[in-house]
Amino acid sequence: MLTLLEQIDKGTLWRIPGGIHPPEHKSLSNQSEIARLPLADHYLVPVPGVGENCTLAVKAGDTVTKGQPLTLGEGFRYLPVHAPASGKVIAIEARASNHASALPVLTCVIENDHQEQWIDTVHAPLSPEQVAQMDNDAIISRVQAAGIAGLGGAAFPTHIKLKPVSDIELLIINGVECEPYITSDDKLMQEACDEIVRGIAIIHQLLGPKRIIVAIEDNKPQAIEQMSHALNRSQLPSHCARVSKIPTLYPSGGEKQLIQILTGQEVPSGAIPANLGILVQNVGTAYSITQAVYRNMPLIERVVTLTGQNIAKPGNYWVPIGTPVEHLLAAAQFKGDENSPVIIGGPMMGYMLPNVAAPITKGTNCVLLPSEQEVAPPSPEQPCIRCGECAQACPAQLLPQQLFWHAKAQEYDKAASYNLRDCIECGCCSYVCPSDIPLVEYYRVAKSALRQEAEEKKQAELAKQRFDSRTLRLEQEKQAREEKAKQAAERRKAQMTGSDKDAVAAAMARIKAKKAAQEQDQVPATTNIDDGKGATKPQDKVAAAIARAKAKKAAQKAKSEAPASTEPTESHQQATTANTGEAAAMSQKDKVAAAIARAKAKKAAQNSAEVSEASQGATQDEVQNLGQDAQETAPLSQKEKVAAAIARAKAKKAAQAESAHEAPPQEDAEGEQTATKASTPNATETEASSPEAIKKAKIAAAVAKAKAKKAQQANSEEQVAEPVATDEQAVQAVPADDPGAIKKAKIAAAVEKAKAKKAQQEKTGKEVAEQAASDEQAIQEAPVEDAEAIKKAKIAAAVAKAKAKKLAKAQAENPNNEHKD
Template identity: 65%
Template sequence: MLTLFEQIDKGTLWRSTGGIHPPERKTLSNRTQIKSLPLADEYVVPLPQVGESAILIVKPGDYVAKGAILTKGTNFGHLPAHAPTSGHVSCIEIRPGNHASGLAVLSCVISADGLDTHDAHIHPALSTNEVDQLTDKQLLTKIQQAGIAGLGGAAFPTHIKLSPASDIELIIINGIECEPYITADDMLMREKSDEILNGIAIIHRLLAPQRLIIAIEDNKPEAIEEMQHALNRSSLPKDGVRITSIPTLYPSGGEKQLIQILTGQEVPSGAIPAQLGIVVQNVATAYAINQAILRDFPLIERVVTVTGDNTQLAGNYWIPIGTPISHVLTQTQFIGDEHDKVIIGGPMMGYALHNDNAPTLKGSNCILLPASDELAPEQKELPCVRCGECAHVCPVQLLPQQLFWHAQAQEYDKATKFNLADCIECGCCTYVCPSEIPLVEYYRIAKSAIKAEAEEKKQAELAKQRFDLRTQRLEDEKRAREEKQKASAARRKSNMSSSDKDAVALAMARIKAKKAAQKAVATQDDTASKITSSMPETSVPADERQAKIAAAIARAKAKKAGLKQDSADSSTGNGSENSGSVNAPVDDKKARIAATIAKAKAKAKKAALKISTNTEDDKD
């Protein structure tokens, strides 16, 4: 049993599942050298990171040289944007983006001065010795400052990929370029093989792998030959580095598929190749690394294939990043109209651009300008007959017809069970579908619906958490309040019991006072007048009833007394202040004196009580 590395050294290839052989049509653009286009009047550099992880360091009106930095990063993942040519910043505003959605992005618009003056940092190449003296950290910083992103299409920051958390045993340099029409990497490998190898050497030094494979599809024999010569000339170790030609099959250039073909391993679902100890880099990225390290030349231009029957000058061009597509179309003699498509990328995975005001990006490797009858004519979608051809060509072994069935019925949970998330949207299923069903479109819709659903779920989860927290808080508050209430109630209870005693004492005091008054009346033989005058004095509201009762009793007594007096003195009195029906005593003076005495006594008692009580209102 050979080890993996022994098998790699032998050139063993593994079988990848599925795949298709669409018409390549690469000769349309790979017959001529890479050319340059005349400068455009203005360049539009999108600044998607500004506001999130970067800040602008230029303002409208500023002069910028070619390669000058426009943004400064605030975190590790940041990639600076650079001026693609010299000129003045005319404005910084929202411009149409180069994206399938057509969404506008914040962009720095530079009006070119036509001189294309280099930034002072850009210099003629360093020697390899000078490069050797740089530390890894310096290399990575240079790569980051040059704004290098993966040029295969995904545009992932390269310095992050080159500083993995775990050991890398195998580097794969991807020169597959399996999409039909595109020849940008092919031509770059033919023309800049030494520079690419220099870039590869830097990657090799940074990651120090056991093996490095430069993989090229066998439909590019010239590129393979050039690269082989360059490898022989380079300083890379000959035993651990090899060029492997792999059979032409779409989509072998996909990262996961390429790893499967070259190593027989599969990147676990949801993981990245680094977890297998593998890093994949595109050949164009290696070239950009060479430029960044050896010349401090930032990533401001790339090779773009402009091809299709709607252009009269099909070929590959060095196009500055930020060049308006309309400029490219004009310069390459676009002959189509608004009924035609402008596709960014290849015919399998590229997206149709809605507006040609959008600029080229780092990941734009191809501008495909097909004539209306060149690609698939628009067909009416027919019912799926479950022929299973889609499953046969699926490179990740999904069951596309089942996914379609569930996606169409919006049964997203079932589609998820059929591993919808693993779909790489390569388009093989749609390509072979005899019913012309736009399967990938269905999957994209389903995926975004699932994403939205997950987001909604997350939001709902958050809302629930917030609700639970609120409920918890309210409950806590309620409990705290209740406890406080209980505590204060207990305190009050203790207070209340004492005031009860006080009240009893007070009542007793009043009774005593009354008795004293009665005594006084009795001694004076004039009760009624004394009581009636003392009545308003007991004005404490809590005692009102008692007072009233007492008053009533007093009145009754007074009546009796009055009657007694009537019978004794046979004299009748006037109505008193309180009740007209009660006959007032005749002897006013006596009564008043007695009342005053009683009043004074009661007052003295009350004052004494008041000192020891808090509030009498609490009782009620």
């Protein structure tokens, strides 16, 4: 048994299964030298990688030189594109792509100034000795910078292939060109064989393969001769490089098929040739490598075969990449009309171009313009008679008739089980099919459906992972928060020594005592209210009014007890905790979040009487808390405070849940008293406190104001001037030079305004001018020069507007259900 290399040296060839012999039609285009066509006025260079691995290096209006890179990118997978001509970038926009779908892609449109001004990095050719001294990285970076992609059609970045993961033993230079009509590689081999061989030598220098085979089909005798001579002339060791003449058979130019012909090995399904130690490069790619390494010349033009009977001047042309196909058609005298097909690539694997404005790309080796005699319009599909000719022709030894059967029935997973993904879409099966079934089209549809399915599966998997980790994270955060809250509460208990705290504690104690009393005898304890009156008179009045309003409301809604309505409050509170937890570092955010949470609690409060109590509890607690904050400021961190507040609110709620049915009015009154009490010292003490404390105070004041407003709405007969006055007091008390505080105030005011609006909608009969006036006041009081604050206020206003809108919608939908928004 000979080793593989010995067999290769002997020139042994293997047979591939299947394959066909379509009419070649190569003489149409291979009669003349590679020529040039007049340059186009506009070039279209697609930049599809922008946003993925690179950014645009130019913008519309820039002047570019020929060969200038249009994108900037990093990473090994990045492949630059270059301006094919000097001129001006007139647009960077979506244009039709050179693709079977012609879907638009981002494209640089370059207006050619016909100056042919090259970028200055391109230099005179180096000598082979100089190139031999370059190190591998330098060569590969030149290849990458030149933007070289496989010119055989697949357009895979060449520099990636030149840095394979495994050792390359065999280098195959693909000059097979088995597709009918195409002669671009054939002509290139005849005319530029030395450059190609130099390119081969560069790859040899990079990878040091044991053998190099230039594979050419036996229908190109001149190319075989030229390449043999060039190899003999070259520096390459003579034992290692040879030209291999392979029998003409379509699709022996396919990478996998060529490997099978030359080595008898099969590339395992899903693997790449490099896994076998084999590298396949197209001759055109070898040529471009030479240009890039010797001259630092980017890949901006390639040989394109223009052929078919619908064109007056068929032949091979050097075409700048980016030339619109319609320009080529005009230059080569296209004879067809707009209904004549334009095929990019050969007749077997090429695709019809729906839009001739699309540009030539790096992978475009042929533009075929066939007459109707050459490529007939597809005849209607007939039923498959399972003749099995397709299976005989299939070079991948698939069962096309089974694939077709399943693909047509859209049983894509079954089609996949018949190895659909190993189909190379060579078209042999469709070619031999007596029933004119467009098999390849079915496979492509099935493949893309499978691809999409896989993509969706991946997406689903990702989504699930992210969902799970999010759930886990929330759970952990919740636990951490609870832990902290517990600690903070303990600490606070320990610190409760100061007189202010004593007062609060006393208030709390009173509330609790009262509750206990209520539970016992259920007697309305009016004396408690009297007790409260002793503290400060105006606030007391307000509190009483509020209490009355609340009581009324509660009475109204007592009938429809909504047990579920506690849930929203709970969730809002959770939201609040989430907010605070997430932004531990940001005190500002904390506050806003707290405000939002409060607002939400309020909203919930409107939903039902039960909830209103609960939320009031929460709110008043927060206010209390804030009051405390204002007084103590330093020792506790923001977050802890908020957490403590929440904890307390919860405790309160629990307490309320117990005594919910028993005499809510008293409790409300008590709560309000406490709240007002808490806020009043704030207002008075702010001047002495730190700016932070001032902020707190303001927020508290705002909340108080909001409550007052609500009370006013609930019972318009009540006197409201006082609370507003208190608010005004609070606002005025703030030093005007504290922009942060002002901002806060504004936000608070805006939130309040929003609520007011809502309330207005709910209770249309109420007088709202007053509120509006006070809002205006609040806003006017802020220093006008604080642009930021104004913006914030505006945003707040926007929020309010949005809410109002939503509410209006809800009302329109269900006038009776006005609290649901």
